[in-house]
Amino acid sequence: MLQACLNGSRTAEEHPALPLSPERLAEDAADVAALGVTSVHIHPRDVIGAPTLVGSEVATTIATVRAAVPGIEISVSTAVPGNRTALIGSWAPLAAGRPDIASVHVADPAWRDLAQALHRVNVQVELVLAAPTDLTDLPPGVSRVTVAATRENAESVLAAVEPLGLPVLLHGKDAEAWPVFTYAARLEHGVRMGLEDTLRRPDGQLAKNNVELVAYAKRNQRSKAPR
Template sequence: MDHVLQACLNGGRPVGSHPALPVSSAQLAADAVAVAERGVAHLHLHPRDLVGLEVLAGPEVATAVAVVRAAVPGVEIGVTTGAWIQPDPVRRAELVAGWAGLAAGRPDVASVNVHEDGWQGVCAALHRAGIGIELGVHDEAAARALVAQGPPPGTRRVLAEVRPGADPVPEAEALLRLLEPLGLPVLLHGEDATAWPVLGYAARLELDARIGLEDTLLRPDGTPATDNADLVGYAVRTLRSLGPR
């Protein structure tokens, strides 16, 4: 595949929400190997602590990233900086700044949601730490704000998300139209009910896409997915069947 297919392995889903949801570093690494065998070279994961809660603290981030990197060397590893994990924007930026010294446990990229307070400070901390930025845009207001502000240094791509409840294709079209002036690569994805319709639309436009248990627990036919590798297998087939001939 010429375009990016990112596997989003766990997200913020609670422990037990799916039998195969990877939580520990070892589980994330096992899933990373399985999806890499299906052609994935980009990962997005949410490091957890010992009880399965999402964290931004350096030791837990470093452990998760280092264990996954050892299992799939050469694969891009991204993490979250979600404000729901640490609502204080100053403290959030401080935690992210601490990732600079993580060595083998330093992520390659991190996602920053444009609608969250303090997103610019988090982006600046990532850039100083030598970590690439993925800008999360989940509605038209965020897209307009990003275009007005301009992408911060170190931005690699925009993650355009079509949320549940939206009409997938019209909402995707609206986001893409607003983001076009940025001239940045766009990874288009949905969540739950919009995940597969948006992936199909991304395939037809030859855009980057993603899939995994963060975005959906179901296969395209609505039956429960076995695990992340199962979802990625369906995504690869979709991208090949709807993408360029």
């Protein structure tokens, strides 16, 4: 699996090509899908550019992206301020505006409540962890584990996650993004790449946009594939 993480919580000042509006997210989603990406992870924004879980704003973003790339998985983040369980509850009638899956950080004290709220509105749960964690007695609806790691701790976190038997997506952030990507590709775990994780290409130069990062990721992934 190759997922593109298109914007994250970054601001427009961090990169001129960061997609924030539904239309820009849809454009980038279509471009990376053409390179073979099967999932996009996005942080929907409100009219002033702040991350949001408000049903109407989420629905606009998801429906716009889905119209551009009908077959792609759409993942959103739940790491925003506010009464998140109530906001997620408002997604129930969204239909085409509801995401397929949403990420929940296990370090968040409310993670179990968030997972249950997502399950009630028929959205799959993608657990995110950055350190070895006891994940016994998982709530319903968990379909994937995303490991946000460094190259130094990736092995120990994976040792805690792999016995669950769930699909694993492994990624790093900023300086760790490309080393962890290379490690994950060698292990044949799911991987992701995009402006949320890094603004730079493997050679350290500023990337032009999400498409350029994903193109580098595809080449890296092919070079690490078993022969």
